Amino acid sequence: MRENQKDLRKRIERAKEKSKHAAQMNAYEENQAEDELGNDEVQQGKGRQIFEQGNVQDGGPNDKGQVFHGKKLKGMKRVGYLAIAIGVVAMFFTDTATVDTSESARNALENQVSTGISAGVVLLEEDENLGAQDYTITHSSDADETKIWVWDYAAEDGDYVQVLVNGTPISESFMIQHQPKEIMVPSTGFVQIKGIRDGGGGITYAVRYDLNGTSYFNTAPEGEFNTYELVRE
């Protein structure tokens, strides 16, 4: 009778151990299936091995880095999502100015003068020397001062210019970019744009005068000027 009872207890204990073990294995495999979708072939038969090795807790790879799991996998995924988010934000703020290839843009490039082009328009991907030109701008504006916008209509390659009025600098030299820089100048006299530094391919810039609504696409040799004579009618 006693022997039967002992035997029965042993059987119950063994059954309990087996069911506990099976539950742990199921939980582990479910976790793996969630974490490693599409990687189940690699997992097959390895869960037991890993479990037996007591490697489940540390989250490390089981062998040669086939799989990560647990805390480490979650950490890696978190870093992955963060890296992608940083990448998206960085790409969003990257300057991706598109070259205007419209009819008016082509005409502007050919004539080096345009009234139909707004400030900041990019006409070329790479710098191309159009030749230095001086202009006389006749206008009927009564204002004492007028706005001009200066920008790089080709590659943003680190060209620097400086604006002078009647030979006197009215601003520090600055790097021309696709984003136009606004400067106030007198509406009569000589406005000069001096090439300070060539970032490569010539100092290509465009200047738009508010008083006649015209943009001029020009090239300033390093250390030399383009002169715009402003004359009131």
Place this chain on the structure above:
Amino acid sequence: MRKILGSTLAFVYLLFPMSLVLLILIFTPLMFFSDVSTIRTSGFAGPDTALSMIGLSGFVIGLSLLVPPLRRIYGVFPWLYPFVKIFFVGMIILNIAISILNVGYQTGSETRHTLFFILMVVFVVLGRLGMSFYFYRNPVLEEGEEA
């Protein structure tokens, strides 16, 4: 079959975009001082590639950590995950620092140059301190874990 395909994909990924990103991560800190020196001595801003570098690295590293077959790379090279984590943050700090200096040198003013140089130094110091504090609170390797 899927295992072979996964491993091949991981190998190809490691060869092309990942090795390029690893080179960027290694060379950014090495080139930092020479980049700063070039800008300071020339007096002109250098090429601003910070955002594209950060964008490219972010995408490539992010994909390698999120796509299960690509994640195998980190199992084969256990040192790679801590390396990428630390150097990616370091690269972001240094690239933003160079951008700050570039903004300062976009205008030819000595005062502005000095001001933005100081700003850059402060940013690097604060950025590195922040990074050290973060990794102190959240160690890249758990206690007892080996790279």
